[in-house]
Amino acid sequence: MVPSGHLATALPDAAVGSVEIDTITLCDLAPASGWRRPVLLDRELIMLATSGHGFAEVDFRALPCRPGTLLRVRPGQVLRCTPPQLDATVVRWHPATLHGLDVDADDGPTWVQLAGEDEDAVINEVSQLTVDSRRHGDVPAARSLLRHQLTVLLLRLSMLPTGARRAARPEEATFRRLCREVELDYQRTRRVEDYADRLGCSVRTLTRACLAATGRSAKQVVDERVALQASRLLAATDQPIAWIGRQLGFSEPTNFGRFFTREVGVSPGAFRAAREQPGPRPVVRPRPPADAATDTWRA
Incomplete structure (x- = not known):
């Protein structure tokens, strides 16, 4: 088990456009000018805060972040964070990555504060995905491996308790x-x-x-x-x-x-x-x- 708050991070790929799934740090995600303005995202991402405190603005809504906070941000949304006080591991993927896999792309929370066994499990999933994307990114079988690891992560997130669910009307x-x-x-x-x-x-x-x-x-x-x-x-x-x-x-x-x-x-x-x-x-x-x-x- 990987200890909470100690996630391995992969370096950004030089040819990001050709990578279906990759992992980077929050600082790597920021543009050259830092977070002076929001960034319009062209890929879906999960952001798992690993240290510090701050806020992430998603579509101009400020969401508090601390270790264990998880955000899911969609392509087309705008994101701005507040490093260096806040650091996080970011998992990114292209919209078509999940096609053919048994996972609902719209299921699961977009903001949640993880704790206890849920936090340990999600950190382990993100950590393994990060390590494998770094070590095996050029291996042909890695594409299937990473897709299935992402599926497991998303399925786990879909089962997180998010409070009382209202009855469908x-x-x-x-x-x-x-x-x-x-x-x-x-x-x-x-x-x-x-x-x-x-x-x-x-x-x-x-x-x-x-x-x-x-x-x-x-x-x-x-x-x-x-x-x-x-x-x-x-x-x-x-x-x-x-x-x-x-x-x-x-x-x-x-x-x-x-x-x-x-x-x-x-x-x-x-x-x-x-x-x-x-x-x-x-x-x-x-x-x-x-x-x-x-x-x-x-x-």
């Missing part, structure tokens, strides 16, 4: 179907009518499902997703504001500016100007408590 399935459709097409349309037609139900049905699941209307849920993506791009890229607006379906920059200001509370320019300030910035709308299992937008 009839509206929950409708809400989840809407979220999947919005994720596919939010850049093209913000009309609830379009999603209702696609799902074969009425706007009233979608609104009732969203109100039951989140306390917000279907239109608010769709607009929240668009505003979240705008916030990610404003904070983590240097793309012009007008370009970001066009990517999200706004033909005129003024329309995008009014939309963003209404949703977030500040203008796109002011939001971008504040991106290098420590601490979370305004979030689109008040969200439910940070229970990873119920987080709407984890894409």
Whole structure:
């Protein structure tokens, strides 16, 4: 058994793009400029804090971290941490890595404070994966080995206790179907009518499902997703504001500016100007408590 807090760490691969699964340190994950601004992730990752204390901002939500804290962050989300006070081991993988394996890619928490036997077990899984990726990265059989080790880790995380699970409600399935459709097409349309037609139900049905699941209307849920993506791009890229607006379906920059200001509370320019300030910035709308299992937008 590997002692708690003593994880072996692998060096980042020189050809990261060709590596399906790799392990690095939190400092290796930071860009050359450090964590002056959030980083837009193109791979999924698990971050296991090994020493120090600090915060990890995931989509502008500050999550406390200390030894034993585990975070799971999805491709497309933005991440910023606070080293050197905080250090962690990071396991990264490409979205297609889990295809064909018996694991639900969406199952398990996105933030959890490990303790006791759960902490020991997860640390052992991460440690072995780290050692094997470092020692056997060039061996053909290593690809299958690492994929199965990652599967075991994710299955173990899916069985962690995350508090009382609420009973499934009839509206929950409708809400989840809407979220999947919005994720596919939010850049093209913000009309609830379009999603209702696609799902074969009425706007009233979608609104009732969203109100039951989140306390917000279907239109608010769709607009929240668009505003979240705008916030990610404003904070983590240097793309012009007008370009970001066009990517999200706004033909005129003024329309995008009014939309963003209404949703977030500040203008796109002011939001971008504040991106290098420590601490979370305004979030689109008040969200439910940070229970990873119920987080709407984890894409």
